[in-house]
Amino acid sequence: xxxxxxxxxxxxxxxxxxxxxxxxxxxxxxxxxxxxxxxxxxxxxxxxxxxxxxxxxxxxxxxxxxxxxxxxxxxxxxxxxxxxxxxxxxxxxxxxxxxxxxxxxxxxxxxxxxxxxxxxxxxxxxxxxxxxxxxxxxxxxxxxxxxxxxxxxxxxxxxxxxxxxxxxxxxxxxxxxxxxxxxxxxxxxxxxxxxxxxxxxxxxxxxxxxxxxxxxxxxxxxxxxxxxxxxxxxxxxxxxxxxxxxxxxxxxxxxxxxxxxxxxxxxxxxxxxxxxxxxxxxxxxxxxxxxxxxxxxxxxxxxxxxxxxxxxxxxxxxxxxxxxxxxxxxxxxxxxxxxxxxxxxxxxxxxxxxxxxxxxxxxxxxxxxxxxxxxxxxxxxxxxxxxxxxxxxxxxxxxxxxxx
Amino acid sequence: xxxxxxxxxxxxxxxxxxxxxxxxxxxxxxxxxxxxxxxxxxxxxxxxxxxxxxxxxxxxxxxxxxxxxxxxxxxxxxxxxxxxxxxxxxxxxxxxxxxxxxxxxxxxxxxxxxxxxxxxxxxxxxxxxxxxxxxxxxxxxxxxxxxxxxxxxxxxxxxxxxxxxxxxxxxxxxxxxxxxxxxxxxxxxxxxxxxxxxxxxxxxxxxxxxxxxxxxxxxxxxxxxxxxxxxxxxxxxxxxxxxxxxxxxxxxxxxxxxxxxxxxxxxxxxxxxxxxxxxxxxxxxxxxxxxxxxxxxxxxxxxxxxxxxxxxxxxxxxxxxxxxxxxxxxxxxxxxxxxxxxxxxxxxxxxxxxxxxxxxxxxxxxxxxxxxxxxxxxxxxxxxxxxxxxxxxxxxxxxxxxxx
Numbered sequence: 152x153x154x155x156x157x158x159x160x161x162x163x164x165x166x167x168x169x170x171x172x173x174x175x176x177x178x179x180x181x182x183x184x185x186x187x188x189x190x191x192x193x194x195x196x197x198x199x200x201x202x203x204x205x206x207x208x209x210x211x212x213x214x215x216x217x218x219x220x221x222x223x224x225x226x227x228x229x230x231x232x233x234x235x236x237x238x239x240x241x242x243x244x245x246x247x248x249x250x251x252x253x254x255x256x257x258x259x260x261x262x263x264x265x266x267x268x269x270x271x272x273x274x275x276x277x278x279x280x281x282x283x284x285x286x287x288x289x290x291x292x293x294x295x296x297x298x299x300x301x302x303x304x305x306x307x308x309x310x311x312x313x314x315x316x317x318x319x320x321x322x323x324x325x326x327x328x329x330x331x332x333x334x335x336x337x338x339x340x341x342x343x344x345x346x347x348x349x350x351x352x353x354x355x356x357x358x359x360x361x362x363x364x365x366x367x368x369x370x371x372x373x374x375x376x377x378x379x380x381x382x383x384x385x386x387x388x389x390x391x392x393x394x395x396x397x398x399x400x401x402x403x404x405x406x407x408x409x410x411x412x413x414x415x416x417x418x419x420x421x422x423x424x425x426x427x428x429x430x431x432x433x434x435x436x437x438x439x440x441x442x443x444x445x446x447x448x449x450x451x452x453x454x455x456x457x458x459x460x461x462x463x464x465x466x467x468x469x470x471x472x473x474x475x476x477x478x479x480x481x482x483x484x485x486x487x488x489x490x491x492x493x494x495x496x497x498x499x500x501x502x503x504x505x506x507x508x509x510x511x512x513x514x515x516x517x518x519x520x521x522x523x524x525x526x527x528x529x530x531x532x533x534x535x536x537x538x539x540x541x542x543x544x545x546x547x548x549x550x551x552x553x554x555x
Numbered sequence: 556x557x558x559x560x561x562x563x564x565x566x567x568x569x570x571x572x573x574x575x576x577x578x579x580x581x582x583x584x585x586x587x588x589x590x591x592x593x594x595x596x597x598x599x600x601x602x603x604x605x606x607x608x609x610x611x612x613x614x615x616x617x618x619x620x621x622x623x624x625x626x627x628x629x630x631x632x633x634x635x636x637x638x639x640x641x642x643x644x645x646x647x648x649x650x651x652x653x654x655x656x657x658x659x660x661x662x663x664x665x666x667x668x669x670x671x672x673x674x675x676x677x678x679x680x681x682x683x684x685x686x687x688x689x690x691x692x693x694x695x696x697x698x699x700x701x702x703x704x705x706x707x708x709x710x711x712x713x714x715x716x717x718x719x720x721x722x723x724x725x726x727x728x729x730x731x732x733x734x735x736x737x738x739x740x741x742x743x744x745x746x747x748x749x750x751x752x753x754x755x756x757x758x759x760x761x762x763x764x765x766x767x768x769x770x771x772x773x774x775x776x777x778x779x780x781x782x783x784x785x786x787x788x789x790x791x792x793x794x795x796x797x798x799x800x801x802x803x804x805x806x807x808x809x810x811x812x813x814x815x816x817x818x819x820x821x822x823x824x825x826x827x828x829x830x831x832x833x834x835x836x837x838x839x840x841x842x843x844x845x846x847x848x849x850x851x852x853x854x855x856x857x858x859x860x861x862x863x864x865x866x867x868x869x870x871x872x873x874x875x876x877x878x879x880x881x882x883x884x885x886x887x888x889x890x891x892x893x894x895x896x897x898x899x900x901x902x903x904x905x906x907x908x909x910x911x912x913x914x915x916x917x918x919x920x921x922x923x924x925x926x927x928x929x930x931x932x933x934x935x936x937x938x939x940x941x942x943x944x945x946x947x948x949x950x951x952x953x954x955x956x957x958x959x
Contacts, residue, residue, distance in 0.1 A: 165721070190953055191950060194725075202956065203952075204953035205950035205953060206952070206953050209950055214946060217944075217946035220943075221944075221945045221947075223721030223722045223724070224725040224726075226948065227724070227725050227726075228725045228726050229726070230726065243957070244957060247956040247957050248953070248956055311855055314626050314627065314851070314855045315854055317569070317626055317627030317856070318569050318626075318850050318853065321565075321569045321628040321631050322568070322628075322632050326850070418845060419824065419831070419844075420823065420825065420827060420828055420845065421828060423823075424828075427822075439822075440823075440849070441823060441824065441849075442849035442850055442851065443846070443849070445846035446718075446722050446730070447718070447719070447846065447848070447851065449722065450722035451715055451718045452717040452718040452943050452945060453714045453858070453942075454858075540625075542622045542624070542625045543622065543625075543629065544595070544618070544622055545614065545618065546611050547609060547610045548607075549594055549606075549609060549610050549652070551606040552606065552648075553647070554605075
């Protein structure tokens, strides 16, 4: 044959390192002599069905390296969650362009798309290798120790809480910050890595893995305030009551739902504001401030874990290696093999597709309002090198003259 | 006399570099042989009247340098805005402890406190030098080219918008982010420095220096959306209607007021949410997301301008120099003397006290929805070195096969 054509695309929410994976695929593919073209689809699967493709073979290594260091999806992304018919359209385009290898960088929805497209190709006997490359700040993919994108977002959350804790210590009050994560609390839990001294915040951490009880929350805040004269709280946007109803939906008057009927949790400061209102009105505390980290935690330019960068690059490279040398389809998964070192495996798409991993019980404290040392040990090496550190004054008190 | 005692304190909202100024005062004071003690007041003027003082003479240079590199007010801060009686109490404590030099790091309210305390000392003939050291992320002090704290916060805002713009380009829609600044729009305007390519966001910037008209805003968003297929908007929390009423107060059902009767603008995501609601309902656009940068923009650990760090250190050092060598009271002011270089002057406290500087007309575009090149030229050198940069793919489109 004259040569092989490769297609790569990015799906779902952007991350700080998803372009590392893209560039890993492009540069590793270009090392293989029989690869004739490396195409990219603009805006994920939508770009495929619209035949909105670009030729990445014609991009310079220099610029690709700079794109790799840039957050967000350089090819553009999509929220489309293809059904069977959509996947058949994807396959039609792949076949029309003579694509032999399809790489899709994304979360669990994206891996399900890869699975269906792969099955469609198999049905018709068309030789297509399909590899899903993991990516999600939520860290919720099965079969992975962790997922590219999560460590950098976790670093942002840790740095944000470290600063917010200092600010709150300077001007005491209650501070509530809402972190992304609908079902998995990993990113919210990362706030705990902001702590250095025993009285540092966050003093409380609420995760979607546990039922959120408003009265218990208020009692926790009251106790922390009594103990520290202030309180910093990390809350996952996905907190819910015993029935699974998001607390946002419970407290808010109007709510937005996405195409899949899920309550739209991100892109609004409502949950933080509503929790602050509860604290003000029920506990009578005056200085109560709420922040919602919003899109900053996945897009902020200049906050990235170098460990995450390396791994995101390597899952892209390994995807090509698995496909080329092993002629296998599947999903690339990160395994922890040392403290700290990782290895990569190609796992069946079914392992990852449309499934959600949540935090282990061992990572959550008994009270359900904080994380354990096991979680800190799990997360710390992922945050990367050069993490900024906070220092405190330790100066001796001066004896009072006027008021003894 | 046996030796001189110095008191330093920090007031108002913390910044990324206010501890540089503190450490500048402490280390520079300790170089003077006749300085016996350098005291710090915990939580600003409140710590003074409560005699809650610490002895910074007993702190190591090593730890002081690490504290200097830590954001937020290491001594603690306060929102207290002393009246005459409060200032008399401050003076009583200063006299009781034999303080000869009083340094207060803060914004325009803090400089007013310094002015009144200085006058009280003069009335009684007590020898007290009082120096105000500038600090505010709002950049709203008269007599200064810019103020320490602003450049680092501006850098955060620029990095945040650079990332948000990439995210918005990957998943197109409308993105509105609210930035701090009640009367002065400098920090919101800093968002414009996120732009690299002509079609980069923020596409619209709304400042408190101009009257905000909701219909005009909606028309602007509609036009930008038509042009770019997406729109990134920077909005100051202080935007107001023609009567001066904050837009937040106009749109929101319940509002909080501070001790001075001002509407509480920060610490809530309400303004962004309300503007998003208007866009959704009036323009019928579906994907509309709002963020409020909140406390992150002044407290985030690890986002700092090195130019800001150096200048914040130097205003602390210069304050001591002015007080010791010149035996003068006043407010340290930063002047721009080269491109880029600064000099420091001691200006009368009246120049700064309780006054507010806003953006020059030359910095705001004619339409009142963006900033000029003159502003970019003013701000760029302040952002410091090593600012991360975004890169784009430039790959060639692939010819369609199925749909020509």
